[in-house]
Amino acid sequence: MKPVRNPLVAIVFWMVIGLLYLPLLNLIMQAFLVDPRNIGSGFSTIWLRKLFASDAFWRPLVTSIEIGVLAATTAVAVATFGAVGLSRVRSTLPPAVQTLILLPILLPEVITGLSLLIFFLLIRVELGFFTVVLAHASFSASFVYFILVEQLRKLDPQMEEAAQDLGARGSQIFWKVTFPNIIPGLMGGWLLAFTLSFDDFLISFFTSGAGLTTLPLKIYSMMRIGISPELNALSFVMICISFSLVITLLSKEQGREWVLKSS
Amino acid sequence: MKRYPGTAWFFFGWLVILTLLPFALILGMSVMERTIQGTIHFTFTLENYLRCFHWLYAKVFGKTVLVAATATFSCLLIGFPVAYHLARSTGARRQVGLVLLFIPFWTNFxxxxxxxxxxxxxxxxxxxxxxELGLIEEPIQILYTRTGVYFGLIYNYLPFLVIPIFSALEKLDPSFREAAMDLGANRSQTFWRVTLPNVREGVVVGSLFVFIPMLGEYVIPDLLGGAKEVFLGNVMVSQFFTMQDWPFGAAIAGLLSLILLVALFMQTRWQRRVQGVLA
Known part of the structure; x- marks a missing residue:
């Protein structure tokens, strides 16, 4: 497109950008207000210090990280099985298979969460840590799958063929030829799955049962009670965590593409 | 069936057990009967689906569609100039603009x-x-009203509309516009009669891109809309948890999925057309 000078368009653009940041900047500011209901009350780090001193922050943080690590590892393992297996299939996948792989991405989260909850209840699995891990791994596996397929497509098929000709078995081919070549994709996929799990609210909300609290669930339950200085401080910390996760993702090759695609 | 290796079957099994089976359970439940005691009876019935068209639920359905459509249209009005600005800027400026647009969406929903x-x-x-400025006497009530829901929807969905319009504008051949200008069209004529018709498909695809997930929205009406502004998703969840009527809740889920699938099908058809036009 050739530039057409119309200052109005630029003004609208910068106004929209400003409005997108306003609520977040307001949150960050409120985290440092002595009295969050009074802007003139002065700034301090008292609420942040209180947050760091309380169990109400550390327990959900540790839970979120544990769930994220397990879910991401499971998702990457499952997606690797799928991607490596299906990349050997020359023809395009039939629509039914494509839909099956896309289903976790296509279904609205509220339906995914509800159906998993009903499923867990019917097979009488106790809701808690492991149901959340399974639920997170199940929806992130498809995202990771698409990253890995893209990475595998760039591999020269002749490498695997050469290994085969030289007498390598299936598992040897994978560990000695394929695996070292898709490490960047595996790492990127793991980070993406971890971020998806760490940020997820709705699916955890349905599959966590009564006792388990992740950070987003903590924010939700605090919001239900009302706005509090502790909640503002927690929000500030969450913003910092989310940004550092994304910056890590961005620093990876192709990371930006994945972030844009997954959001 | 033999042509897939064992590892692929492992992946299929995972998808079937953790995604397809739970979803199929919901669909199956939606055609079963609920007894007076609240248990589920295994007899086939379409009663639950018919109940979705009862005026009480039809009204919620209508409202969900109306609010989602209005929010999509607002996103479009705001998003088009944003996409236009991004498309006409180049190099580093464009990259910075895109990153700036997406940074807020990397925070937790x-x-x-x-x-x-x-x-x-x-x-x-x-x-x-x-x-403080003395412009109002009483605080304006935005939260727990429909306005609150609109703000929430527009804020959370805007970039997903900007990107498809941006890519359509980006791919637009500048010679189209130059030709229009050479033939004596002024700027607004060029925009309305050349630029806009050529990115129409991008606009439709982008609109569906935000309209579809908005229809299934649950958290935004729940937290910003209060008790009165409920979407179909909220009615569905309350059927499961509050009313304990699982088959009816399942029928709403079934209907919602059907609408999403139809919309998605339309979107892919449009997208194919776009690709056909641009190829």
Missing amino acids: ILRVHAMVSLFGNHGLLNHMLL
Whole structure:
């Protein structure tokens, strides 16, 4: 497109950008207000210090990280099985298979969460840590799958063929030829799955049962009670965590593409 | 069936057990009967689906579609100039613009909703400023109204509409516009009669891209809309948890999925057409 000078368009653009940041900047500011209901009350780090001193922050943080690590590892393992297996299939996948792989991405989260909850209840699995891990791994596996397929497509098929000709078995081919070549994709996929799990609210909300609290669930339950200085401080910390996760993702090759695609 | 290796079958099994089977359970439940005691009876019935068309639920359905459509249209009005600005800027400026647009969306979703609450609440920044400036006497009630839902929807979905329009504008051949200008069209004529018709498909695809997930929205109406502004998703969840009527809740889920699938099908058809046009 050739530039057409119309200052109005630029003004609208910068106004929209400003409005997108306003609520977040307001949150960050409120985290440092002595009295969050009074802007003139002065700034301090008292609420942040209180947050760091309380169990109400550390327990959900540790839970979120544990769930994220397990879910991401499971998702990457499952997606690797799928991607490596299906990349050997020359023809395009039939629509039914494509839909099956896309289903976790296509279904609205509220339906995914509800159906998993009903499923867990019917097979009488106790809701808690492991149901959340399974639920997170199940929806992130498809995202990771698409990253890995893209990475595998760039591999020269002749490498695997050469290994085969030289007498390598299936598992040897994978560990000695394929695996070292898709490490960047595996790492990127793991980070993406971890971020998806760490940020997820709705699916955890349905599959966590009564006792388990992740950070987003903590924010939700605090919001239900009302706005509090502790909640503002927690929000500030969450913003910092989310940004550092994304910056890590961005620093990876192709990371930006994945972030844009997954959001 | 033999042509897939064992590892692929492992992946299929995982998808079938953890995604397809739970979803199929819901669909199966939606055609079963609920007894007076609240248990589920295994007899086939379409009663649950017919109940979705009862005026009480039809009204919620209508409202969900109306609010989602209005929010999509607002996103379009705001998003088009944003996409236009991005498309006409080049190089580093464009990259920075795109990253700036997406940074707020890398934060947690529930956090963004909370950010809206603390901005629009009765003690929030907006009301505080307006009261301070003497523009209003009483705080304006935005939260727990339909306006709150609109703000929440537009805020959380805007970039997903900007990107498809941006890529359509980016791919537009500049010679189209030059030709229009050479033939004596002024700027607004060029825009309305050349630029806009050529990115129409991008606009439709982008609109469906935000309209479809909005229809299935649950958290935004729940936290920003209060008790009165409920979407279909909220009615569905309350059937499961409050009313304990699982088959009816399942029927709403079935209907919602059907609408999403139809919309998705339309979107892919449009997208193919776009690709056909641009190829």
